[in-house]
Amino acid sequence: MLENLKQRVYKMNMMLPKNNLVTMTSGNVSGRDPETNLVVIKPSGVLYDEMTPDDMVVVDLDGNVVEGKLKPSVDTATHLYVYRHRNDVNGIVHTHSPYATSFAALGRSIPVYLTAIADEFGCAIPVGPYAKIGGEEIGKAIVDYIGESPAILMKNHGVFTIGNSPEAALKAAVMVEDTAKTVHLSLLLGTPDVIPDEEVKRAHERYLTKYGQ
Amino acid sequence: MLENLKQRVYKMNMMLPKNNLVTMTSGNVSGRDPETNLVVIKPSGVLYDEMTPDDMVVVDLDGNVVEGKLKPSVDTATHLYVYRHRNDVNGIVHTHSPYATSFAALGRSIPVYLTAIADEFGCAIPVGPYAKIGGEEIGKAIVDYIGESPAILMKNHGVFTIGNSPEAALKAAVMVEDTAKTVHLSLLLGTPDVIPDEEVKRAHERYLTKYGQ
Amino acid sequence: MLENLKQRVYKMNMMLPKNNLVTMTSGNVSGRDPETNLVVIKPSGVLYDEMTPDDMVVVDLDGNVVEGKLKPSVDTATHLYVYRHRNDVNGIVHTHSPYATSFAALGRSIPVYLTAIADEFGCAIPVGPYAKIGGEEIGKAIVDYIGESPAILMKNHGVFTIGNSPEAALKAAVMVEDTAKTVHLSLLLGTPDVIPDEEVKRAHERYLTKYGQ
Amino acid sequence: MLENLKQRVYKMNMMLPKNNLVTMTSGNVSGRDPETNLVVIKPSGVLYDEMTPDDMVVVDLDGNVVEGKLKPSVDTATHLYVYRHRNDVNGIVHTHSPYATSFAALGRSIPVYLTAIADEFGCAIPVGPYAKIGGEEIGKAIVDYIGESPAILMKNHGVFTIGNSPEAALKAAVMVEDTAKTVHLSLLLGTPDVIPDEEVKRAHERYLTKYGQ
Numbered sequence: 001m002l003e004n005l006k007q008r009v010y011k012m013n014m015m016l017p018k019n020n021l022v023t024m025t026s027g028n029v030s031g032r033d034p035e036t037n038l039v040v041i042k043p044s045g046v047l048y049d050e051m052t053p054d055d056m057v058v059v060d061l062d063g064n065v066v067e068g069k070l071k072p073s074v075d076t077a078t079h080l081y082v083y084r085h086r087n088d089v090n091g092i093v094h095t096h097s098p099y100a101t102s103f104a105a106l107g108r109s110i111p112v113y114l115t116a117i118a119d120e121f122g123c124a125i126p127v128g129p130y131a132k133i134g135g136e137e138i139g140k141a142i143v144d145y146i147g148e149s150p151a152i153l154m155k156n157h158g159v160f161t162i163g164n165s166p167e168a169a170l171k172a173a174v175m176v177e178d179t180a181k182t183v184h185l186s187l188l189l190g191t192p193d194v195i196p197d198e199e200v201k202r203a204h205e206r207y208l209t210k211y212g213q
Numbered sequence: 214m215l216e217n218l219k220q221r222v223y224k225m226n227m228m229l230p231k232n233n234l235v236t237m238t239s240g241n242v243s244g245r246d247p248e249t250n251l252v253v254i255k256p257s258g259v260l261y262d263e264m265t266p267d268d269m270v271v272v273d274l275d276g277n278v279v280e281g282k283l284k285p286s287v288d289t290a291t292h293l294y295v296y297r298h299r300n301d302v303n304g305i306v307h308t309h310s311p312y313a314t315s316f317a318a319l320g321r322s323i324p325v326y327l328t329a330i331a332d333e334f335g336c337a338i339p340v341g342p343y344a345k346i347g348g349e350e351i352g353k354a355i356v357d358y359i360g361e362s363p364a365i366l367m368k369n370h371g372v373f374t375i376g377n378s379p380e381a382a383l384k385a386a387v388m389v390e391d392t393a394k395t396v397h398l399s400l401l402l403g404t405p406d407v408i409p410d411e412e413v414k415r416a417h418e419r420y421l422t423k424y425g426q
Numbered sequence: 427m428l429e430n431l432k433q434r435v436y437k438m439n440m441m442l443p444k445n446n447l448v449t450m451t452s453g454n455v456s457g458r459d460p461e462t463n464l465v466v467i468k469p470s471g472v473l474y475d476e477m478t479p480d481d482m483v484v485v486d487l488d489g490n491v492v493e494g495k496l497k498p499s500v501d502t503a504t505h506l507y508v509y510r511h512r513n514d515v516n517g518i519v520h521t522h523s524p525y526a527t528s529f530a531a532l533g534r535s536i537p538v539y540l541t542a543i544a545d546e547f548g549c550a551i552p553v554g555p556y557a558k559i560g561g562e563e564i565g566k567a568i569v570d571y572i573g574e575s576p577a578i579l580m581k582n583h584g585v586f587t588i589g590n591s592p593e594a595a596l597k598a599a600v601m602v603e604d605t606a607k608t609v610h611l612s613l614l615l616g617t618p619d620v621i622p623d624e625e626v627k628r629a630h631e632r633y634l635t636k637y638g639q
Numbered sequence: 640m641l642e643n644l645k646q647r648v649y650k651m652n653m654m655l656p657k658n659n660l661v662t663m664t665s666g667n668v669s670g671r672d673p674e675t676n677l678v679v680i681k682p683s684g685v686l687y688d689e690m691t692p693d694d695m696v697v698v699d700l701d702g703n704v705v706e707g708k709l710k711p712s713v714d715t716a717t718h719l720y721v722y723r724h725r726n727d728v729n730g731i732v733h734t735h736s737p738y739a740t741s742f743a744a745l746g747r748s749i750p751v752y753l754t755a756i757a758d759e760f761g762c763a764i765p766v767g768p769y770a771k772i773g774g775e776e777i778g779k780a781i782v783d784y785i786g787e788s789p790a791i792l793m794k795n796h797g798v799f800t801i802g803n804s805p806e807a808a809l810k811a812a813v814m815v816e817d818t819a820k821t822v823h824l825s826l827l828l829g830t831p832d833v834i835p836d837e838e839v840k841r842a843h844e845r846y847l848t849k850y851g852q
């Protein structure tokens with residue numbers, strides 16, 4: 001079932017090591033099928049190199065395994081909480097990518113210091129509180145703190161990104177690490193001027209309407 | 214039309230991910246045909262892995278698409294402004310490469326701390342003001358602030374490089390990131406002595422006349 | 427003899443350059459066969475690219491070469507001391523991976539600033555004193571200072587990790603560098619809150635019992 | 640002529656991009672044939688990807704091209720000065736590798752903070768003064784300041800390493816960047832204790848006599 005979504009979620013999971021966002025078995029991507037509300041997610045603790053599309057696990061929004069021979073990610077309850085409370089979200093990515101997580105460790109948000117942040121995120125990248133892994137606590141924190149942003153930093157932990165597809169959430173995960181690295185490097189030399197809110201809004205709308213094909 | 218230039222511009226665009234200067238669809242390279250004044254440029258928002266030479270877009274200096282099935286880069290107006298005001302420029306590269314952009318974010322130029330900067334750039338790497346993406350504003354800032362340098366840092370944004378060919382502009386884009394990284398690492402430990410102007414001039418002239426085949 | 431263990435130890439040695447934990451011939455992995463107490467270890471000073479499973483050296487716990495045409499690693503006495511004093515250990519990894527070694531150089535332990543440290547290590551990553559390479563001195567320091575942790579930083583030197591298999595020790599070596607990098611980046615911007623001991627214990631136990639297949 | 644040495648020098652030049660020590664056409668390796676005193680060196684300004692063993696240039700100790708269709712490296716006079724004044728040297732490497740060059744930019748030597756520095760170098764990595772590229776000035780500074788070390792940092796410039804073979808000089812070039820990176824990362828967090836001279840001497844002698852096959 002959901003063969004196409006399994007292929008897409010598998011492919012986006014494989015983009016995590018390709019973009020150096022994960023180590024060993026860390027990180028995961030899920031995708032929701034908008035018609036059935038079923039969710040396809042990475043299995044728990046499997047090496048990326050050894051993973052196949054068939055290893056993806058299908059769960060319903062209550063966490064029951066509908067199909068799959070492996071256990072789903074330990075972050076499944078987190079993903080499902082977000083899907084239940086955000087109808088606009090059909091893809092979620094979780095990583096411990098190092099530069100973004102260096103801000104997360106400190107519980108520190110990333111201001112709009114770069115046009116790339118204005119374009120991709122449209123606002124400062126917010127930070128959520130420390131929350132326990134494995135239950136709904138992180139999911140609730142994401143929903144409470146992420147606002148309009150497609151990315152959030154979780155204190156002492158890592159990064160979660162959301163999108164209307166697994167591909168959109170993956171792009172946000174790549175871009176949060178990319179911009180976090182540049183901002184980190186800048187902060188070692190000084191403090192950039194923040195781009196004013198009005199200009200951030202203008203730039204983000206231009207990006208959403210004019211960029212791409 | 215312009216099949217050879219399309220191949221060259223395509224190849225230089227592919228050098229951006231190969232040299233770790235871009236992420237996802239960011240960055241772009243263009244080239245001008247000196248005989249017809251037509252410009253070949255990367256399409257907007259296309260993944261490098263999926264791009265072919267045929268996807269390159271041909272525009273005239275006023276921005277009219279002359280050939281191409283895709284929309285040109287959102288930075289096209291920037292490139293065209295530079296080509297119209299700098300007859301010596303036949304190649305332009307734009308990136309958000311992280312070390313160079315960490316200086317750009319701060320609106321901070323890079324002094325001649327290294328023989329490699331004297332050789333390649335012949336002067337400090339200048340910085341331009343914040344300017345809006347998508348129109349001619351950035352093009353005007355480049356022309357006003359770049360001077361004799363083949364590279365400029367744009368505040369809160371990234372890097373633009375120019376050259377008498379796409380290949381020369383690409384080399385400048387690679388070298389600005391390379392030298393920006395080394396200078397950044399140095400500044401975390403101290404402040405290097407600046408190489409004196411006279412010596413920079415001598416070294417740059419030697420490099421232009423003696424280096425290479 | 428021990429063909430299967432030789433293959434496994436070879437494979438884990440090759441994971442060191444694949445994960446960017448070693449340079450040239452530095453670093454090594456060994457594995458103990460629990461039935462015979464024989465140890466398979468990397469030969470001394472051989473380039474990873476030129477190494478084969480047959481180059482692995484088999485030694486007994488007293489350091490006598492039982493099989494192998496090459497000299498074993500100069501760290502063999504260190505590995506053997508640990509195997510003799512820790513019956514639970516069947517795999518050991520040694521690297522100079524740069525971020526972890528930057529803490530080791532300073533004789534500085536890594537606190538539990540990240541959920542990944544709580545999950546993988548269950549405690550702060552301890553640091554041992556300076557000890558001479560080549561004899562049992564480092565082995566004794568590891569046994570004396572490592573406690574419950576699977577990883578230890580040796581002052582002015584590098585990293586040793588242990589596990590109940592070569593694969594487990596390798597995972598610890600990858601994760602100590604990964605978390606050391608993120609912690610290092612955080613410390614350049616501020617000081618993270620330490621995750622409280624009770625929560626570290628809970629998270630580590632959850633990880634050991636719930637994570638993976 | 641000297642086909643074997645050309646192959647070896649070519650191979651060591653190709654190790655520079657493989658180990659991320661060079662960018663575009665920067666850097667070079669040479670080797671001396673001890674019997675004829677002829678030197679094989681990289682051609683000037685050629686991309687590594689496009690270079691073949693046949694492109695290596697053979698020069699005598701006075702800089703006359705004995706064989707080769709391309710111009711030799713602009714650093715040839717530097718290499719030859721060192722060969723004429725150091726009979727023990729049969730291989731030289733030059734790079735701008737970023738971490739080592741960040742110390743070079745500052746005119747700052749690298750103390751023996753790590754066992755890897757004691758083992759490979761046997762002393763602090765020295766620094767030489769600013770010297771003009773292209774003539775014998777750098778060669779003289781290397782000979783005057785390098786002492787017993789196989790590596791030297793040249794102020795505002797980069798790294799030169801020497802050895803009794805191109806392979807030995809290449810290993811020194813890789814290890815100077817590797818240890819410079821770890822020391823740099825340490826210095827951002829604190830100041831390591833220097834390993835005492837007596838212990839450095841003991842460790843270096845052990846490494847020279849016990850390490851490897």
